[in-house]
Amino acid sequence: MLVGAPLATSLEAGRRDFNRRFGEAKRRFPDLDAGAFGDFLATLVDPLATAVATLDPDRAGLTVGAAYEVGLELVGKFLVGPHARQPWVEETWRRLVPALARPIARDPLRLLAALSNAAYRLAGQSGACPRGWIDRMVDLAPRCEDPHLVLRLGRLLAWRAGLAVLRVQALAEARAIDGTLALMALGAPADANREELCDCLADDPWLDPAAPGRARGLRLAGWVGSFRGWGGEFGEPPTVNSEGDQLLVFADDRRWWVAADTFGATLELAPGVAPPAPARLAAGEVHLAEGALWCGAQRVDLPQLGRLTSLAANRHTALVTGAASFRVALIALT
């Protein structure tokens, strides 16, 4: 295995300790493959070590130690390497980690673990876009020197990558970080007013920060959920309902909280058993009729759902289900 001088020096200096740690990890992860771990060090840790050695030589050893520790878990749990179940953790290490070498050098263990977990989380979230998250993080990495800023930015961009459930927290991060960086992270025009934009986004989940003034209207915004047999959530066609402003999906005696906005939609399983609430075909100003959702005189046709079975709505969003589909239609009302 050929590696650069910084990594080689660090490994040699701590050889006994590193070998001991590998032995302990092997007891925790019996299938930990030495060859796969060697590849991890050579291909993913080496670039980081080289970058940190250039920027902050005093932190190179510590960074290698942290990367080694995190790597043992990643390889041992098949999150990276030839047997990895998804490619995004490895992609994060390949592209994002070297780009964030400076903040990582200041808090290597926390950042490397957090970035790995975030990639894992995004990969596991239906509808989320881990590639988009990595791309935007890489673009903004040169503006991040502080580890805390990296984590804040990560949350904000995870929201943009489809974790709609993070919306409230992400907007708080957008208000807290540098205004220019926040606008770039939101994908907003450079001349936008950050505070006003955040206020609008807080009030209207369907506002697109890239084009806040664009005319919108009643429209089909997307879909959420799918058949369990194809990796989704539902074993039977779901129904929907609401509790106050909270939109819910019911199926298989379970229920999910729905978060949806312009960046995506998420389902979070609520605890316990929940028999379905009585289905409704009207909610507030919207109702179902003739195979469509109606809001006043406007309509959105939903032929994909077959016979429409239930409707839930709040001020901004409506959910619709049908007998012919396991998917839930998301209708933007604003």
Next chain:
Amino acid sequence: MFERVLQRVSAAPTNPAPREQVEGFDVADLYRGPVDTGDQAEVAQSSLDEKLRQAYFWIVNTAIISPHYDIEFNDAPPSSWEIGDGRRRFTLPSAQSYSSFVLLPLLTFATRRKCLFIGGPGRGKTATAILMGVLAGYPVREVRRAMQHGHPQLTIADLFGNPLPADLLKAERIEDIRIAWRSWLGMRVKIVDEYNRIPTRTQSALLTVMGDNYAELLGHVYECPEAAWFLTANDESGGGTYQVIEALRDRIDVIVQALSFNPRFLEDLLIRVEERVRPEEAVPPALIFTAAELDLVDQQIRRVVLPAAVRRRIEFFASQFELLDVAADQLEYRTKDTARLTGADWRTLVAADSGRDRLQDLGCQSVNGLSVRVLLTLLMYSKALAHFRGHQIVHLDDVRQILPFVLRDKLQPDLAAPFFDAPGNAIFRTDRIGWLRQLFDASCGEYDRLDLDRDDPLVALNGEMRRGLEGVPAAEVRARIVAIERLVAEWSHGRKLYGTLADDLLNLKYLHQRYSSYLRWLESA
């Protein structure tokens, strides 16, 4: 070698079930995942229920040999058979189940409540209590020395301490006398062995500490820290060398019986003899809880959610028992407590209480109702059990399993009630746990039969009141008052007065009063 075996704590999770989430997503979850973030405090916070479970399994597997699973949970229909002449059901539960003798003390330890161990001598009552002291971080020697032993000559000074003799001679004012307080008062686990052998006068002093958490001597007060209490007695009925005063008995939160030793596990005892090992001296350090961790566990337990559907069933159950229709004229006083306070003859009153189905009415099975203290204890222990099982909401099963241990000494059966004479029910004269469990099951059955999850008018009425009166116009208030009066009128037609109806009527009276007062204020403004 056996010491090392004793100190082994399993690294495997003790309850490998997906963790429930009460709130949809915690922002910290984005960065929590399969890789340890290195934030030890965060990890510690999220795993204290796991630590409690590890403590439980260490105790049952290594320390106290208690291969019992009398607290049964099922996640699928269990296998069961009828055994013996009595055709009593023997069940093999399908989900992780527990021994009450270890679980209840552990929950008491976590919630800092009071647990009474009962059972014959030599069954591990004191040994379990000592283990709880060691789990709190005290050395075994200190736990043993701090243990209070009940005996007929135990004085208040023995319990609390003594004034310094030199001060007694010199002092001109009582405030100048310093007290050498007993060290056990400052401990976070307090053990009182054979509390029913303590003289009555000393019991009163003990009551002050147990009830109000302070000790007083010669005008000086010692404020005790929050502590878990473990008391032992050979007899649960309050008898013994001295009758236990009712107020002291009432302070006990749960009663757990030391179950008999199963001789099939004699080999484990043999190993103890041969290796000369005492488990209380080999508690793994990883299982010791710091004071900060205990505070955190307490917070976590209190945050466990009690869903409305479960709470309503507890309300319905608790409403069954207090009503005694013949005790008074006014509804508020028609209670068993009223009868008890006047010293009226119970049998005479019961004979006069006709018109109810004494077999179906669950309230007829008891001589008293449930106090606020008991209900608070039930809520706390239900949350503690849910937390222990790794849940963030209380399931009905948690309540069902913990209720008999909380109510064991609190809800007294009327053994002359027709229920106990019915075929198959005589066994409940002695089986208090079984009686309480079937009582709760019967109550839940009645709740479902009445379809109260869907058809309970008080839910909507109480919900309206909880949303507040601000901005409610007079016309709306009058309409609500009329609705309440209409409901009372409807209920007054031909309905037998059972406990649940009595409480509902009083609830309506409360709402009626609130609205009437508000209306008067609106009209006077």
